Structure formats: C-alpha cells, structure tokens
Amino acid sequence: MLTAARVGLLAAKEWKWIIGGGVILLALIIIGITGMSTEQQEQTTPTDFGSQQLSPAVLAYEAPVKAELKKYGLEDLTPVVLAIMQQESGGTLSRDVMQSSESIGLAPNTIQDPMYSIQVGVKHFANVYNQGKKMGLDVQSVVQSYNFGSGYLGFVESHGKVHSQEIAKQFSSYQMSLHPGMYTCGGDTSNFRYPYCYGDWSYVDKVFKYVSGGTEGSGAAAAATGSPLGQEKYEKMYNEVLKYQGYPYAWGGASPSTSFDCSGLTSWAFKSIGYDLPRTAQLQYNATKRVKKEDLKPGDLVFFKTAAYSQVTHVGIYVGNNKMYDSNNGGVGFSELNNYWSPKIVGYGRVS
Template identity: 45%
Template structure:
C-alpha cells in the first residue's frame, strides 16, 4: 500500500532491487517475489531491527551499513532524516527517499497515528517521536531518554493525564481490568523482567495483541501474545477513562 497503493503492476516497487528502471516489472507476483527477497536481505543485514529493515527497503541497503558504522546500529527517525539529507546532497538531488517511511508503513498495521483518536492520538503522536531511540534506565524526558514508565508518564502527560513515575505505582494508580476488557490506550503491565518489585515493566496497549514501549531493544512496538512478553504478562490498567 505504501509503495504503490496496489494500483500498478510493480506493487512493491521492487524493479530497482533487481537493477532495473522503476516500474519495469509488469507482473504483480514477480514484484511481490522480488520485493520479499529484497526485504529479507535488508532484514538480515539489519540483524532483526525491523524498523531499520523497513527504512532500508526504501533507502537501500546502504542505510543499514551507514547506521551500523559508528551510529549506534539501531534505527532512529533522526538518523533516517540525516541520511536522507546526506544522500540528497551527495547525489545532487532535491530529496532522497522517504525518511518517514517506517511510520508510513506501520500505519497500515495499526501502528501509525491515523488509526487513533482523542487522547490516544495525542499520546501516540508524542510517543512516535522517540521510536527507535535506545532504552535509558531512569530516563523520563526527551532530553534524558526513556525507560518504560518514563515513556508512559511523559506521553500521557501530553494528554493531561498525570501518571506516577514507576511501573509498579502506575499499576496501583490504574483501574485494574481484565485482558478481555483491554482496549487501545490502556496500560499493559509485566512482572519478572528483572529482579525487584512485582510490576517491572509497562507499555501502552494498542489492541490486537500489540503494545508500544521502551525496552532493552529501544522504543518500539512489541507483540504481547507470544514469546517473552506473553510469558511475563501480568495485567492491564485503565487511565484514559471508560
């Protein structure tokens, strides 16, 4: 959808990945095959960083190498914008690629702000500014970076919802609800992610088994219905009302 809206034969705009001029592919199945192979290659180079892989699908694999060359090795929106400016100047072009590509793609997965409304839209508009940034223990502002509860406290504050500082206290300050009652905008809590208090992690629940959170992999979307997060899931809390 982001590449072509499904309106041209080269639906994944993958002709260039084969060294061909744009829109040389005239069969959608060939386009999808080539596009998936290209995405597989950039995902492998990105070492599992899905946002880095997504942006590299748009910019080309050189973006991954550039990010991994002394720039932290992880996707951030700031690095995408910097690379776009750098490459435009290098190529003598007015612009280079789409530095907002990650969010533009994720909106079709329910991960962009277009799928939200009201207070949650305000919260996610702020939260997505920090997507890809590293996790910072004790961080609670944009200038310091964010840990899990620092991110929720800061972003909900933008909607005039004041949360306590830590995940444990945020849990006890919430209206406790069941998983079946949870909707986008509720908080989702986890236990046992490190030794200490009962509640050790918190994220913004987005529905459909997804959350947005700051964890050891950085500020990102995560799935809570399988793997690590499912194993440590503790409960849900409501602070937006309803």
C-alpha cells in the first residue's frame, strides 16, 4: 500500500524475475491454483467498471483477485482492485503485489507470497469499502483510503462526503501537522514525489487511469437501450466523453485542451453528436425538455443546485444504474446519484 511510510521504497523494491513467456506460464499456474474454470468466469455478473491498459503481469492475477473479492460480495469491483494493483506494483510482478504488508502492521514488502498479499490487500479494501458505504461516500474516497488509511473516510465525511484531490491534499497537510518535521511537501507539490508528503493525494487519479466505465453488457451499449438519442448517437457520445475520464475539473473549461467544467463537458459531449447546447448549466436547463424521474433515460441531463445564489449550478449526463457522468471537484468521471447528490437535484432535462 503506497503510504507515506513507504518513503520511496516502491521503485527500489520492484521485482523483475518474470520476463517473456514466464508471464503467460504464471497466469496458467494461478488459474489452476484458484480452480476457476473458463465457464465460471463467464458466469460472473457484469460490472459498471472495466479494466484498461493493465500490464500482462497484473492481468495474470485477475482470477484470484476476483475469487477473493467474491468472499466479500465485491467481485464487481475487480477492475478497481486490479487498477490498485497496477498502481501499487508499477505493473511488474513483485512478491507483495498489492503492497499490503503495512495494512497489517508489517514493514513494507514483508509479505513475500503474492497470494497472501492479495488476501490481505482485498481484506483491507473490503474493510474501507464497507466503512465508506455506511458513511454514504463515493468509491473514489474508498480508493484513496487504500493509500491514506481508513482515517481519510471520516475526514471526507466531514468535508462534503465527496472525494476530491483538494480534500486529499487537506488530509495530507493535516497528517503532516500532527508529525511536524517528519514530512515536507516543499515548494511545488503539483508533481507529487515521495517522500515529501504524507501519502499520495493524487492516488485516485493514478488508479482510475486503469479503469474504464464499463465492460461488455454494462457499458454504453447496454445503457443505450431506450435512450432518446438513439443507440448509435448515445454510444458515440458516451465513448467520446469516456476519453476524458480522470481529467481534472477546470472552471470555464470546455475542451480537451483546457479540461472541463460541468457544462463545458456536457456541451462538448452533445456537440460531438451534432447538438448545440448553451454554455452554462442554467441555460442548458432552460433549453431542455423537462422529464420526470421515472422517465429518465441514458443521455438525459441531471441538473443540480449546489449553491444558494443560483437555481442551477451543476449538470451531469445520466448513464443508467443511478449514475451520471460529469465533471466535478473530483475531476471527470462517473458519480453515483447518492446521498450527496440526490438532495441537490432540481430537475431532469432531455435534449431534442
């Protein structure tokens, strides 16, 4: 687990004892150990996440990770945990593949059995996930807590219940204030390097580079069913905005070169399929047809009031399964319409 205690040991501790065809051989051995047949893998439930850009070394552990997560009823989050492994291991096969030694009070890289590392790492992930779920927090808060520790969950809960890099920076600074002289971020912290700060406040962005929005049966194609835009247009728009997942929020941003704010993202999305939306969330609300919650379809817009001085201050694209795709303080990506967002909804709009 990449915490401040590791102080730069990751790069020095990478194991490079598997090369070439050895990766394929190890994958076959692992599948044999877990006893998960091809048929069993095909029967797993599709998820709202998918894996992308994972190294062969990490993909070799997909079956045991999924099997371990299934013990906690979290197998749908396999792509997220594999992305954590990719970030923790740097994409190479190390012994402590999830860098989970510290989560049980051991020195970094003490664990030398990859399967035990997965067992410990998944248990730690399940613990912070269940804590975060009880608090009504987003999965990004959970992922950051894998790095920071579970104390971050309480910090997010008291700071709006939604993870953002700014909240993570505040937590890092708070932890450093408790241990003066132990950590120092120095001058420019925009390019994070160990051992300067407590933990890695950019951890979520790094992990979600390896996570896509869906897998076969749950992504754009499935969500497009019944979209008022039509399947072809919806899929084109969905795949366009998915390119920018993980981009930072940028006030006034309306293109990939500047990144996006909320209405900048939606206007760019609909422009990609031939619609000319107004530039602000309020004007987009005024320009769209009102729909009822029970009639909400993928491709519709969800509007929010997040400040007292205006009727509509935020907008996202509904993608099905009580989720939207938007640009908020946590960056561009998927957001659950959960306890934080739902009370702020002022209406739903359909582009026509």
